[in-house]
Amino acid sequence: MDRVELSIPSQVRFERVVRASAAEIARACGFSNERVEDLKLAVSEAVTNAIEHGNRLSVEKLVDVVFMLDGETLEIRISDQGAGLERVDFSRKLVDEHNLDTGHLRGFGMYLIHALVDDCEVSSSPTGTVLTLRLYRKDIAL
Amino acid sequence: MNEVIRREEFGDLAVLHINTSSVDAISAAAIEMACADMRPITVLDFAEVSFINSAGISALLKFVVGARKAGFKLFAMNVSPHHQKIFKMVEMSRFMPSIEERDLTAFRS
Numbered sequence: 001m002d003r004v005e006l007s008i009p010s011q012v013r014f015e016r017v018v019r020a021s022a023a024e025i026a027r028a029c030g031f032s033n034e035r036v037e038d039l040k041l042a043v044s045e046a047v048t049n050a051i052e053h054g055n056r057l058s059v060e061k062l063v064d065v066v067f068m069l070d071g072e073t074l075e076i077r078i079s080d081q082g083a084g085l086e087r088v089d090f091s092r093k094l095v096d097e098h099n100l101d102t103g104h105l106r107g108f109g110m111y112l113i114h115a116l117v118d119d120c121e122v123s124s125s126p127t128g129t130v131l132t133l134r135l136y137r138k139d140i141a142l
Numbered sequence: 143m144n145e146v147i148r149r150e151e152f153g154d155l156a157v158l159h160i161n162t163s164s165v166d167a168i169s170a171a172a173i174e175m176a177c178a179d180m181r182p183i184t185v186l187d188f189a190e191v192s193f194i195n196s197a198g199i200s201a202l203l204k205f206v207v208g209a210r211k212a213g214f215k216l217f218a219m220n221v222s223p224h225h226q227k228i229f230k231m232v233e234m235s236r237f238m239p240s241i242e243e244r245d246l247t248a249f250r251s
Contacts, residue, residue: 012167019193037224044195048167094233095203100210105203108196108232115231 004067008047010055010080015047018065022076025067029074031135038116039076039135045109046078046131054080054129072137077130084124090114146172155249156181157219160191165198173198177205182214183249185241189220199232206237217241 006021008014022043026036047063055061061081068075093111098104113120119134146169148159158176162169186205194202209216218238221229229235 015167016164034224040193041195041228044166044193048195048197095206095237096233100203100207100237103207105200105207106196108199112196112228112231 002069006065007062008051008065009059010051010057010061010063011059012048012051012057014063015044015051018047018063019044021065022067025069026074026135029069029137031074031137035135039074039133042113042116042120042133043076043078045113046076046133049109050078050080050082050129050131053085054082056082074135074137076133078133079128079130081128084126085122085129088122088124090120144172144175147176149176151181152246152249154182155185155246156183157185157187157246159187159189163190163192165191165194165201167195167197170197170201173201174204177208180205180208180212180214180216182212183217184209184214185217185219185246186238187219188222188225191225192222194225194228199228199234202234202238206234210237219243219246 004021004025006018008017019040023036023040026039047065050063051057055063064079066077088110090110093108113133117133118136121132123130146160146162148161150157160173165173184205186202205216216238218240220243221240226235226240
């Protein structure tokens with residue numbers, strides 16, 4: 001199993017570091033450009049959530065990211081050190097007239113994550129939340 | 143001066159060229175600033191943009207809100223196929239349809 005680990009402080013600017021790493025790793029694994037773009041966005045949303053909602057921008061708390069390639073699966077595990085989540089909503093969120101008129105212009109992240117990776121799961125406790133994303137190499141002729 | 147947005151105006155038309163590769167939480171504030179001065183036809187040019195996340199989408203939605211309030215038309219130009227897919231997924235393309243650069247020729251002449 002190939003494994004890459006990163007830890008970043010809870011500052012939004014470091015999300016770009018993880019995103020760039022995700023792109024390089026996915027390319028190295030042979031994923032298509034479209035799948036790489038999908039993964040970049042999913043990882044970006046997950047890391048941003050961990051920084052903003054998990055660790056609440058507390059700079060002494062870290063976001064840990066582990067990339068693991070095992071056979072046909074690229075798994076990315078994003079962990080924060082926050083107080084945990086009560087619930088996770090992966091349901092489809094759309095731009096609509098009501099949201100625009102009421103100023104609800106955020107909240108697309110979890111829906112995009114769910115839609116762009118092959119599999120995702122959340123594990124949350126009072127000591128932190130772990131979001132696991134998986135891409136399967138079904139589109140690669142080995 | 144906004145270094146993230148380069149602005150061109152042709153009468154009722156404003157073309158806002160987004161001069162950053164990432165429309166994300168870092169660039170969002172500078173992008174949002176430009177929505178304070180929209181024209182009856184406003185076009186956002188994504189030619190330099192290679193990445194947009196939900197923080198970026200939220201910033202772009204400020205333009206949608208501004209256009210709706212003022213009765214202006216808002217278009218997107220040079221949107222990559224990937225970002226067209228994302229805009230369709232969240233139905234943003236319904237409020238900011240794509241336009242071709244050649245459609246602006248009449249305004250620029």
